[in-house]
Amino acid sequence: AQSVTQPDIHITVSEGASLELRCNYSYGATPYLFWYVQSPGQGLQLLLKYFSGDTLVQGIKGFEAEFKRSQSSFNLRKPSVHWSDAAEYFCAVGGSNDYKLSFGAGTTVTVRA
Amino acid sequence: DADVTQTPRNRITKTGKRIMLECSQTKGHDRMYWYRQDPGLGLRLIYYSFDVKDINKGEISDGYSVSRQAQAKFSLSLESAIPNQTALYFCATSDFPVDYGYTFGSGTRLTVV
Numbered sequence: 001a002q003s004v005t006q007p008d009i010h011i012t013v014s015e016g017a018s019l020e021l022r023c024n025y026s027y028g029a030t031p032y033l034f035w036y037v038q039s040p041g042q043g044l045q046l047l048l049k050y051f052s053g054d055t056l057v058q059g060i061k062g063f064e065a066e067f068k069r070s071q072s073s074f075n076l077r078k079p080s081v082h083w084s085d086a087a088e089y090f091c092a093v094g095g096s097n098d099y100k101l102s103f104g105a106g107t108t109v110t111v112r113a
Numbered sequence: 114d115a116d117v118t119q120t121p122r123n124r125i126t127k128t129g130k131r132i133m134l135e136c137s138q139t140k141g142h143d144r145m146y147w148y149r150q151d152p153g154l155g156l157r158l159i160y161y162s163f164d165v166k167d168i169n170k171g172e173i174s175d176g177y178s179v180s181r182q183a184q185a186k187f188s189l190s191l192e193s194a195i196p197n198q199t200a201l202y203f204c205a206t207s208d209f210p211v212d213y214g215y216t217f218g219s220g221t222r223l224t225v226v
């Protein structure tokens with residue numbers, strides 16, 4: 001069965017500091033991996049996705065994520081956080097023949113001035 | 114107009130009442146999904162549909178029903194609402210396979226009192 005673990009429920013980071021959100025997955029075949037962001041009162045927006053190829057993927061809003069098969073991880077990073085990055089972030093996993101994505105529980109990011 | 118539109122955005126209802134949440138999409142996708150989001154639990158799949166005649170239960174379908182009125186419309190009903198159905202509900206669409214991820218609606222915040 002596929003599953004996603006986001007070990008950090010809540011992270012607080014200073015504006016301008018770097019951010020890393022952890023995601024570990026369990027999947028029986030080659031995974032498709034996604035990061036979504038949910039701003040307050042909004043739906044979920046796709047930040048980036050990984051299918052294959054280069055293990056470092058670039059997304060929108062200056063985010064990037066690195067796929068590490070040996071660690072079953074897909075961590076999200078941003079070098080310098082802006083106040084507008086305060087949101088909830090979800091990691092998700094699926095596959096080429098899957099009917100659905102499975103989501104982690106989410107990590108809430110607070111940005112302090 | 115948004116690709117995936119959910120109505121209403123917010124709803125307060127009483128225990129025992131029937132309520133319908135509606136979702137329409139302009140993506141032309143065959144696949145549609147209903148998820149609920151609860152703090153600390155992430156998104157859990159309620160129902161999904163591959164086309165008008167193909168509707169399937171997800172992880173937490175008890176107490177819910179759905180109707181796929183057309184390719185573009187997928188409604189979720191709570192036949193007799195109870196307080197633990199208070200949650201944020203999301204509709205999503207996708208192509209097959211899910212390698213491009215989902216497109217989400219903005220969500221419906223439902224409170225059952």
